[in-house]
Amino acid sequence: MAEFSGKRIVLGITGGVAAYKAAELVRLLIKADAIVDVVLTAAGEHFVGSATFQALTGKPVWSDLWDARSPGGMAHIDLSRGADAVLVAPASADFLAKLAHGQADDLLSTLCLARACPLLVAPAMNRQMWEQAPTRRNARQLADDGIFLLGPASGEQACGEVGPGRMLEAFELFDALAAFFQPKLLAGRTVLLTAGPTFEAIDPVRGLTNSSSGKMGFALARACQEAGAAVTLVSGPVALQTPRGVTRIDVESAGQMREAVLNELPGQDLFIAVAAVADYRPAKSEHDKIKKDGKAKTLELLQNPDILAEVAASPDAPFCVGFAAESQNLAEYAEGKRRAKKLPLVVGNLVQDGLSGDANLVTLFDAQGAHPLPSAAKLVVARAIVAHIAAMLSPR
Numbered sequence: 001m002a003e004f005s006g007k008r009i010v011l012g013i014t015g016g017v018a019a020y021k022a023a024e025l026v027r028l029l030i031k032a033d034a035i036v037d038v039v040l041t042a043a044g045e046h047f048v049g050s051a052t053f054q055a056l057t058g059k060p061v062w063s064d065l066w067d068a069r070s071p072g073g074m075a076h077i078d079l080s081r082g083a084d085a086v087l088v089a090p091a092s093a094d095f096l097a098k099l100a101h102g103q104a105d106d107l108l109s110t111l112c113l114a115r116a117c118p119l120l121v122a123p124a125m126n127r128q129m130w131e132q133a134p135t136r137r138n139a140r141q142l143a144d145d146g147i148f149l150l151g152p153a154s155g156e157q158a159c160g161e162v163g164p165g166r167m168l169e170a171f172e173l174f175d176a177l178a179a180f181f182q183p184k185l186l187a188g189r190t191v192l193l194t195a196g197p198t199f200e201a202i203d204p205v206r207g208l209t210n211s212s213s214g215k216m217g218f219a220l221a222r223a224c225q226e227a228g229a230a231v232t233l234v235s236g237p238v239a240l241q242t243p244r245g246v247t248r249i250d251v252e253s254a255g256q257m258r259e260a261v262l263n264e265l266p267g268q269d270l271f272i273a274v275a276a277v278a279d280y281r282p283a284k285s286e287h288d289k290i291k292k293d294g295k296a297k298t299l300e301l302l303q304n305p306d307i308l309a310e311v312a313a314s315p316d317a318p319f320c321v322g323f324a325a326e327s328q329n330l331a332e333y334a335e336g337k338r339r340a341k342k343l344p345l346v347v348g349n350l351v352q353d354g355l356s357g358d359a360n361l362v363t364l365f366d367a368q369g370a371h372p373l374p375s376a377a378k379l380v381v382a383r384a385i386v387a388h389i390a391a392m393l394s395p396r
């Protein structure tokens with residue numbers, strides 16, 4: 001099922017250069033099966049033409065409160081009724097001011113007031129405008145009124161200045177909206193995760209590592225955050241963007257990962273160990289680069305501490321989830337690990353089914369037995385794992 005199947009979204013576009021990003025957002029939403037109605041304000045029409053949005057949605061674009069095409073003759077009611085969310089992107093300083101004061105003098109502001117669904121706004125303006133006292137006041141008022149502010153980001157602006165006020169990118173708004181629709185199964189919970197490989201230094205330029213991409217751990221961190229948890233992610237060296245709202249701590253070696261986990265552990269409700277922690281590290285890491293001298297070399301290895309086993313055995317241990325990536329006998333090895341480390345849940349997968357790719361095929365092992373999940377994108381798999389964990393947690 002596509003991400004937005006069956007969701008009806010009203011996208012309001014007000015006057016700002018960032019209106020061009022709204023076209024890409026509409027394309028992403030339509031591709032994900034959302035039903036999108038576009039409402040352009042008079043100022044918005046100065047920046048983007050309605051023909052673009054009509055072509056992208058295959059539907060008429062609305063801008064006039066008195067539009068006679070509306071079946072009930074009340075475009076604001078027809079559009080807002082039955083919508084799952086209204087998103088205004090870009091939301092200008094003027095539009096934020098109107099919303100904060102409950103003004104309703106055009107189609108978009110009127111339907112925002114008439115809606116019975118959540119309202120999200122993506123501010124976009126010059127940094128001075130965003131930082132002025134009235135805009136700060138309006139933004140606080142909107143948050144108090146239960147309106148969700150997405151961004152703005154900081155960076156280069158169309159006016160040539162640099163600072164806060166840039167609208168989030170289309171893909172970021174898409175992700176934020178997708179997150180918004182996720183059930184808040186972990187609301188009020190705290191989650192600590194490990195992800196990625198570890199790097200065990202041999203000398204200043206060489207080391208032992210593995211091919212873990214970190215994608216599954218990052219997807220799980222994102223899924224936990226979307227489900228309403230406060231998430232801390234301890235990550236080995238990976239080239240991945242931190243999911244929005246997640247606190248990230250970067251480490252290299254298993255020893256550093258253990259230290260970071262033990263530091264962050266107090267007060268955590270859940271510990272999810274996704275990292276492919278190196279089982280062994282060199283007995284010593286050379287201070288200077290090892291030079292080749294024509295002689296054979298032997299590397300002495302010491303076993304690393306098992307972070308997950310240590311956390312699971314600690315007093316007041318959180319609910320612990322382990323991962324088992326195997327190349328054969330998945331059920332036997334994964335269930336064996338679950339029992340040996342005394343874990344309520346182990347997520348098992350065959351390495352050939354998704355170690356570094358974007359999709360994964362996993363089976364969940366708990367005291368009730370094995371629960372295979374369908375093969376899917378790592379984020380979809382992560383959301384299913386979160387749902388399984390939430391069902392296992394004792395209710396608050």
Ligand code: C5P
Binds near residue numbers: 274305307325
């Ligand atoms: O025993 P094995 O290493 O296969 O177990 C894998 C699980 O244990 C994963 O959840 C992994 O993150 C965790 N682990 C750990 N510390 C280690 C080795 C594995 O936390 N040193």
